[in-house]
Amino acid sequence: MGLLNEGDQLQGTYEVERFLGEGAFAEVYRVKHRFLGRQAMKVFKRSGMTLAEIEEMLGEAILLSRIGHPNIVRVFDANVLETPNGLCGYFTMEHVAGGSLEKFWRSHGNRFVPVATSVDLICQVCRGLDLAHRESPPIIHRDIKPQNILVGYEADGLRARVSDFGLAKKVNPLTMLATAAGTVQFKPPEAFADSKGDSCAADVWAIGTTLYLLLTDRLPFELPSDLGWGSNFVPSKPLVPPSSINPDVDPTLDRIVARALEIQVADRYQTSGELLQALTRRVPKATHSAAAKQALSSELTKSRLNPAHSPVDPAIAQDLATKALDLAKGGLRLHEAADLMEEAFNRWPEMRRKYSEKVKLWRRGVTM
Numbered sequence: 001m002g003l004l005n006e007g008d009q010l011q012g013t014y015e016v017e018r019f020l021g022e023g024a025f026a027e028v029y030r031v032k033h034r035f036l037g038r039q040a041m042k043v044f045k046r047s048g049m050t051l052a053e054i055e056e057m058l059g060e061a062i063l064l065s066r067i068g069h070p071n072i073v074r075v076f077d078a079n080v081l082e083t084p085n086g087l088c089g090y091f092t093m094e095h096v097a098g099g100s101l102e103k104f105w106r107s108h109g110n111r112f113v114p115v116a117t118s119v120d121l122i123c124q125v126c127r128g129l130d131l132a133h134r135e136s137p138p139i140i141h142r143d144i145k146p147q148n149i150l151v152g153y154e155a156d157g158l159r160a161r162v163s164d165f166g167l168a169k170k171v172n173p174l175t176m177l178a179t180a181a182g183t184v185q186f187k188p189p190e191a192f193a194d195s196k197g198d199s200c201a202a203d204v205w206a207i208g209t210t211l212y213l214l215l216t217d218r219l220p221f222e223l224p225s226d227l228g229w230g231s232n233f234v235p236s237k238p239l240v241p242p243s244s245i246n247p248d249v250d251p252t253l254d255r256i257v258a259r260a261l262e263i264q265v266a267d268r269y270q271t272s273g274e275l276l277q278a279l280t281r282r283v284p285k286a287t288h289s290a291a292a293k294q295a296l297s298s299e300l301t302k303s304r305l306n307p308a309h310s311p312v313d314p315a316i317a318q319d320l321a322t323k324a325l326d327l328a329k330g331g332l333r334l335h336e337a338a339d340l341m342e343e344a345f346n347r348w349p350e351m352r353r354k355y356s357e358k359v360k361l362w363r364r365g366v367t368m
Helices: 050-057 061-064 101-105 115-133 200-216 250-259 274-281 297-307 314-328 334-345 349-365
Strands: 014-022 025-034 037-044 074-081 086-094 149-154 157-162
Touching: 014 314, 037 074, 050 086, 050 297, 061 074, 061 086, 086 157, 101 149, 101 200, 101 250, 101 297, 115 149, 115 157, 115 200, 115 274, 149 334, 200 250, 200 274, 250 274, 334 349
Parallel strands: none
Antiparallel strands: 014 025, 025 037, 037 086, 074 086, 149 157
């Protein structure tokens, strides 16, 4: 049973609309603010804490409120509330209807995400993290992965926001390292060593892994089943260039991805800003006829990476799209219609191809 229920009224300000998901430490709900509209509320599961412990738990909210950037999720409020488990800390942040980058990636079904879209989203991630990496001492995220990147449509197109800074730490200014934590599939080899060191360059590895996944629908390296902290992990096979899997990837992008995933830390881009510079300086190749057909991927590959994902369902997608179109009639509920249509996008790739331009118009307050 969750901490909150649909319809709950909180603090005289919020109404719980629905449960969105949970992690090891917190549950996330979509709530409606009395005056400001929809937001996402993160409620920490641990109860019975002292005020000092709650303040420490809310460190993520404090951090996010200080690092203001269009590509980092915005925080609006932080406080405590009474739940069936007792007093729990919470914070509210912007609600992104499209959900995570993982959902966006899966919504493309058996096709690769277009290369230009993948690069654009990763550049946005780099811009947000660059602000954190340029702090003194730098702030490292330590858990960059598709589930911790939110993607939604704005008036001018897709916008990515880095979220879930719950593991973020300032690095030790003497060693430039912090204690490692996070998701093993997105951690670099050095993070498994006895020192358990993490760094800005480790964030770069995670971004490179995410980009590789978007381009190829697979992870760059196979991890041994017994991998754990203290392991001396070195990939047993060389990196397969993304262009060998997806013909729309050009050689320059191959080289950028390879450097982001260099085994030796010194050979890797050291910060997200360095990776961003390389991606923005890249001149994309013109699509050749051989690649113009847009190579097919495999939905089976996506499913193997996380069997628990929400399945693609064209019937649900069509129902959501129909409801969104009805809401948009008259032009009074365009934002709500756009939110609903983005949910449809995650259920069937055809919806995105058919209605993405309409959603951008709705975000501008325009209906046609």
